[in-house]
Amino acid sequence: AEDRTGQDRPAEGQTASTGRRPSAMEPQSFGHHGGGGGSLRQPDMAVRSPAAHGEEDGSRGMSSTDEDETDNDEAEAVYALYYTVRGMATFLKRPHLWVKVICPMLVTLVSTIVSLSMLFGMGLRPQAHLFEMLHWPGWICWMMAVICVLVEVSLINLIILLVLFGCVQSQIMRAVLEEKGILAELARENGGEVMEQYCYKDVSHSIGFLLLRLPLLILTLPLNAIPVAGQIAWVLLNGWIYAWELESEFLVMLDRRFKCSHQFSFVKGHFGAFATFGAAAMGLELIPFVGPWVFFATNACGAALLAERFYLEKRSQHPNNEQPPATAPDGQE
Numbered sequence: 001a002e003d004r005t006g007q008d009r010p011a012e013g014q015t016a017s018t019g020r021r022p023s024a025m026e027p028q029s030f031g032h033h034g035g036g037g038g039s040l041r042q043p044d045m046a047v048r049s050p051a052a053h054g055e056e057d058g059s060r061g062m063s064s065t066d067e068d069e070t071d072n073d074e075a076e077a078v079y080a081l082y083y084t085v086r087g088m089a090t091f092l093k094r095p096h097l098w099v100k101v102i103c104p105m106l107v108t109l110v111s112t113i114v115s116l117s118m119l120f121g122m123g124l125r126p127q128a129h130l131f132e133m134l135h136w137p138g139w140i141c142w143m144m145a146v147i148c149v150l151v152e153v154s155l156i157n158l159i160i161l162l163v164l165f166g167c168v169q170s171q172i173m174r175a176v177l178e179e180k181g182i183l184a185e186l187a188r189e190n191g192g193e194v195m196e197q198y199c200y201k202d203v204s205h206s207i208g209f210l211l212l213r214l215p216l217l218i219l220t221l222p223l224n225a226i227p228v229a230g231q232i233a234w235v236l237l238n239g240w241i242y243a244w245e246l247e248s249e250f251l252v253m254l255d256r257r258f259k260c261s262h263q264f265s266f267v268k269g270h271f272g273a274f275a276t277f278g279a280a281a282m283g284l285e286l287i288p289f290v291g292p293w294v295f296f297a298t299n300a301c302g303a304a305l306l307a308e309r310f311y312l313e314k315r316s317q318h319p320n321n322e323q324p325p326a327t328a329p330d331g332q333e
Helices: 052-091 097-120 123-133 137-163 166-179 183-190 200-220 221-225 229-257 258-268 271-284 289-315
Strands: none
Touching: 052 229, 052 271, 052 289, 097 137, 097 166, 097 200, 097 289, 123 137, 137 166, 137 200, 137 221, 137 271, 137 289, 166 183, 166 229, 166 289, 183 229, 183 289, 200 229, 221 229, 229 258, 229 271, 229 289, 258 271, 271 289
């Protein structure tokens, strides 16, 4: 067969240069797409599979993610601890909030005097003898007995505040958030009103936190027998639930987290902040007299500042008012 130039075209399967078929022993050449006679030799080197690259990139990604999460937890713990201090300044600068602690102050004053007199009169010596049974030195036994009595008095005041005056902390927290404009922003994003918890759900959550916190406070109370380390462990074990209770109402406003399971997922994602803030707040409230009188209110202000940070964090993740899918209320899922 002839092409348009009149030259012979090589037969099918023959090479262009010699016109013969390549033998089975000769390496076949692969021409470029653009024609010509060049051939490509496969490189004599090991080629790494995409899976190997994926595994390496994945391991690097996981390690960097773990490092980022660790750094994030540490940062959250630091700023949560800082908000307990800022809460004090926030409360002291707002005299209109002081009147809200008058009633809790009077009640806890009476309870502190009564519990101190009863526990030092009837509970100090038995507790000292209990430590002597552990073969501790006498002076350590009496010192630990005094510490245990003070912790027990603080626990009594803590239970009284939890049962009778939990609403006071909620009022202080809402006042700070309203002053900072957070409630107005949440109302604007929600169509003109702030999302509120249903009455029956609010009551059930309060009872649930009460039934969860009280047994845990009592069951972990023996940890206070261990000097320093025991007190730190006690507030860490109980503090994160206290912080969750303070932020529970705000989580409904922020993300419509009506159910405890929905709120717990948020707590897990910010556990460093909840654990650190709650432990520091509980430690401050355990200080006799000053704790239930002052730090009870300043911790509510600190919780409001922590809530403000959660709001700003969400806003930075969803700019231009792009809200994430909201959690549906009960009965609407």
